[in-house]
Structures are given as C-alpha cells and as structure tokens.
Amino acid sequence: MLQRNKMDTALTNSTLEISKTSLDVKAVWAALENVKDPEIPVLNVIDMGIIYNVEISGIETDKPACTVTMTPTFVGCPAIDLIKKSVLEEVMKLGFDSVEVKVDFENTWTSDRMSEEAKIKLEKFGLAPPVVIEGELTEAQLNNVRCPHCHSTDTTLRSAFGSTLCRAIRFCFNCKQGFEQFKPV
Numbered sequence: 001m002l003q004r005n006k007m008d009t010a011l012t013n014s015t016l017e018i019s020k021t022s023l024d025v026k027a028v029w030a031a032l033e034n035v036k037d038p039e040i041p042v043l044n045v046i047d048m049g050i051i052y053n054v055e056i057s058g059i060e061t062d063k064p065a066c067t068v069t070m071t072p073t074f075v076g077c078p079a080i081d082l083i084k085k086s087v088l089e090e091v092m093k094l095g096f097d098s099v100e101v102k103v104d105f106e107n108t109w110t111s112d113r114m115s116e117e118a119k120i121k122l123e124k125f126g127l128a129p130p131v132v133i134e135g136e137l138t139e140a141q142l143n144n145v146r147c148p149h150c151h152s153t154d155t156t157l158r159s160a161f162g163s164t165l166c167r168a169i170r171f172c173f174n175c176k177q178g179f180e181q182f183k184p185v
C-alpha cells in the first residue's frame with residue numbers, strides 16, 4: 001500500500017511537469033491570435049503589432065506567471081481597456097497562476113508595425129490601410145491612398161476624423177464612394 005502511494009505521487013509529479021512545460025512563450029503568442037481588435041474585428045493584436053513582449057516566470061514552481069507588454073495604437077484609444085481584458089482572459093485560459101498585462105505608453109506604436117497580411121485584411125474589410133511612411137510624412141504620401149472598393153488612388157480627404165479617432169474619412173472620385181482610412185502614425 002505504501003509503495004502504491006509512492007508511485008501515485010511520482011505519477012502526479014510527472015504529469016504536472018508535462019502540463020507546465022507546455023506553458024511556453026509560443027503558446028502565449030498563439031493564444032494572443034484569438035484577441036481581436038474590437039474596432040477592427042478582422043485583425044488580431046499580433047496583426048496590429050501592438051504586443052511588444054511576452055515573459056514567463058515561475059515555471060519551475062507551482063505558480064507560473066506570465067507578463068504581456070503591449071502598447072496602445074493611440075494614446076487614449078478607448079479600445080485599450082477592452083483589448084487588455086481580452087489578453088488577460090486568453091492567456092489565463094492556458095493555465096497560468098497569474099497573468100499581468102502591462103501597457104507601455106513609452107514605446108510608441110507606428111502603423112509600420114502592422115504586418116503586410118494585416119493591411120490586406122484591412123482593405124478586404126473596407127478600410128484603407130495606413131500608407132507606409134518612408135522618411136518624412138509628405139502631403140503626397142498622405143494623399144496617395146487607395147480606395148478599398150475599386151483600388152483607385154484618385155481619392156481625397158473629407159474629414160480627419162472618422163467613426164473612431166484612428167480613422168479618417170476619404171472620398172473616391174473613381175467609384176464615387178466614401179471610405180474610411182486607418183490613419184498612418
């Protein structure tokens with residue numbers, strides 16, 4: 001009986017070890033793919049490039065912890081609290097003892113951090129992706145925005161603010177439709 005108990009303990013320990021080693025940084029990044037931008041549901045936080053760092057500690061103890069560092073796309077963007085909450089929930093599901101989501105306001109996000117794949121998804125969603133800024137932002141660069149409906153660049157700015165702070169409203173002379181653009185920053 002005593003021996004059997006010993007064996008049981010050994011089994012439990014090894015099972016625990018297996019479940020803990022699956023708590024790696026890769027698993028966290030994979031989980032973060034489930035966190036969508038509440039304003040642009042076709043994009044997740046990795047597409048947006050707003051996750052800066054993932055750190056795991058305490059794996060060897062029974063209190064594994066994870067810290068995710070992210071940056072807001074715009075300071076004061078109202079979506080930030082929602083995103084933070086979703087990140088927390090998704091990472092917690094992996095089985096960490098504690099999860100912390102840090103918002104780094106020092107590290108500035110630029111729209112260049114958005115992946116090419118993300119820009120294609122944005123356009124399909126009907127939102128013109130931010131233009132890539134090379135060097136200084138010029139008037140010409142700002143105006144060379146492609147219409148997501150017909151792909152013409154014969155477009156003009158109608159309003160600097162769209163339905164959210166992050167968007168501008170533009171008009172396409174070719175298909176005569178208005179569209180929103182994700183502003184480059």
Ligand SMILES: [Zn+2]
Binds near residue numbers: 147150151172
């Ligand atoms: Zn158009």
